[in-house]
Amino acid sequence: MKHGVLGTGMVGQAIATKLAGLGHEVKMGSRTAAGGKAAAWAKAAGAKASSGTFAEAAAFGEVLWNCTKGEASLAALEQAGSRNLDGKILVDVANPLDFSKGMPPSLFVCNTDSLGEQIQRANPGAKVVKALNTINADVMVEPGKLPGEHAVFVCGNDPGAKGRVVEILSGELGWRRVVDLGDITAARGTEAYLLLWIRLMGALGTARFNVGIVK
Amino acid sequence: MKHGVLGTGMVGQAIATKLAGLGHEVKMGSRTAAGGKAAAWAKAAGAKASSGTFAEAAAFGEVLWNCTKGEASLAALEQAGSRNLDGKILVDVANPLDFSKGMPPSLFVCNTDSLGEQIQRANPGAKVVKALNTINADVMVEPGKLPGEHAVFVCGNDPGAKGRVVEILSGELGWRRVVDLGDITAARGTEAYLLLWIRLMGALGTARFNVGIVK
Numbered sequence: 001m002k003h004g005v006l007g008t009g010m011v012g013q014a015i016a017t018k019l020a021g022l023g024h025e026v027k028m029g030s031r032t033a034a035g036g037k038a039a040a041w042a043k044a045a046g047a048k049a050s051s052g053t054f055a056e057a058a059a060f061g062e063v064l065w066n067c068t069k070g071e072a073s074l075a076a077l078e079q080a081g082s083r084n085l086d087g088k089i090l091v092d093v094a095n096p097l098d099f100s101k102g103m104p105p106s107l108f109v110c111n112t113d114s115l116g117e118q119i120q121r122a123n124p125g126a127k128v129v130k131a132l133n134t135i136n137a138d139v140m141v142e143p144g145k146l147p148g149e150h151a152v153f154v155c156g157n158d159p160g161a162k163g164r165v166v167e168i169l170s171g172e173l174g175w176r177r178v179v180d181l182g183d184i185t186a187a188r189g190t191e192a193y194l195l196l197w198i199r200l201m202g203a204l205g206t207a208r209f210n211v212g213i214v215k
Numbered sequence: 216m217k218h219g220v221l222g223t224g225m226v227g228q229a230i231a232t233k234l235a236g237l238g239h240e241v242k243m244g245s246r247t248a249a250g251g252k253a254a255a256w257a258k259a260a261g262a263k264a265s266s267g268t269f270a271e272a273a274a275f276g277e278v279l280w281n282c283t284k285g286e287a288s289l290a291a292l293e294q295a296g297s298r299n300l301d302g303k304i305l306v307d308v309a310n311p312l313d314f315s316k317g318m319p320p321s322l323f324v325c326n327t328d329s330l331g332e333q334i335q336r337a338n339p340g341a342k343v344v345k346a347l348n349t350i351n352a353d354v355m356v357e358p359g360k361l362p363g364e365h366a367v368f369v370c371g372n373d374p375g376a377k378g379r380v381v382e383i384l385s386g387e388l389g390w391r392r393v394v395d396l397g398d399i400t401a402a403r404g405t406e407a408y409l410l411l412w413i414r415l416m417g418a419l420g421t422a423r424f425n426v427g428i429v430k
Contacts (some may be wrong), residue, residue: 101327106326106327106403107326110325110326110407110410111321111322111325111326111407111410112316112321146429146430147429148427148429150429153411155414179415179418179419180418181414181415181417181418182414182417182418186414188321188410188414189410189411189412189413189414189415190411190414192325192326192407192408192410192411193407193408193410193411195325195326195403195404195407195408196368196404196405196407196408197404198404199370199396199397199401199403199404199405200394200396200404200428202396202397203394203395203396203397204394204428204430206430208430209428209429209430210428210429210430211426211427211428211429212363212426212427212428212429213415213419213424213425213426213427214361214362214363214365214424214425214426214427215361215419215421215423215424215425
């Protein structure tokens with residue numbers, strides 16, 4: 001399957017590397033075609049890996065992954081171009097972190113709106129599924145690094161797209177507990193959780209943790 | 216030990232009943248001394264249980280529990296009176312839920328501030344410890360109702376007060392995992408988590424759940 005990964009940071013690298021390792025064709029997109037990190041990644045990741053602009057990666061992928069920084073996501077998706085997004089699954093892994101007021105970061109949108117909703121509104125033809133944004137990059141693609149049945153959350157408006165993402169998460173990525181929280185407005189919950197996540201990271205002394213649900 | 220429980224709702228009833236059952240003297244406070252629910256609770260809860268105004272309950276308790284609705288908390292604590300709060304541990308269990316815009320609720324303060332901080336600023340002589348606000352009332356006081364080592368979060372500015380609350384939680388209330396998130400600004404995290412909690416309640420079909428930490 002063809003995947004387009006938008007973003008060259010830790011999250012984009014982790015997801016693109018995992019997907020390429022699973023045998024998929026993966027194009028990593030960045031702001032400019034000559035993007036150093038995307039090209040370097042593609043060179044290291046093997047014959048099925050390639051790099052390009054956001055638009056080229058979006059045009060290439062059947063499933064797209066928004067791994068850009070939250071503050072840059074809307075601009076990156078505008079560069080990707082609506083005709084390259086229309087009808088496609090867009091997995092939104094970004095968080096609306098605002099570092100402008102110092103540490104710990106706050107969120108630039110929350111409570112009555114979310115980045116996931118902003119992305120869906122700005123790209124009505126895309127099938128946005130918010131997922132994996134509550135988990136550190138290396139655990140996202142290797143949940144077995146942590147013990148027990150910890151959880152990943154998904155939400156989105158298109159049931160078919162969400163079902164496909166659940167398949168990818170529970171199948172190829174190995175997640176044992178995928179919790180469907182409903183439509184894309186549930187991104188208000190999974191993004192706001194970052195405010196707790198940041199404090200937990202401080203208290204636990206590591207970003208390699210997750211939550212499990214007990215009931 | 217003498218406890219003052221402010222609030223007569225499900226949370227106040229659960230905590231007051233638990234503390235009375237453990238043999239403590241407990242006074243439940245409400246807006247008016249003749250408050251029907253507080254008086255009814257005291258009558259049912261035995262010889263060491265009593266009821267009164269917010270001010271009477273605050274004056275009575277060595278440890279105070281804010282179990283009022285978030286939107287009413289600041290007014291309730293003003294009625295309790297700063298001289299009745301000064302120097303005391305004030306466990307803040309409230310959440311800043313805003314139901315005015317319909318369901319699901321949003322928060323009337325979040326992200327760059329929190330109800331816990333508002334309460335601490337309004338009552339600088341009190342030693343505010345935010346705790347238990349992330350958990351359904353019946354599980355708060357009986358964590359063994361859920362399987363495994365799920366977590367309760369505490370935060371506050373006074374280390375001694377926080378340590379005493381941790382003792383109560385892990386001792387008398389039976390919590391096996393208490394996570395200290397730091398100073399009272401961490402209430403931004405535990406209160407914002409409610410936005411996820413509400414979606415989880417919908418997805419799981421029950422309010423009787425909690426999260427555990429895996430790392």
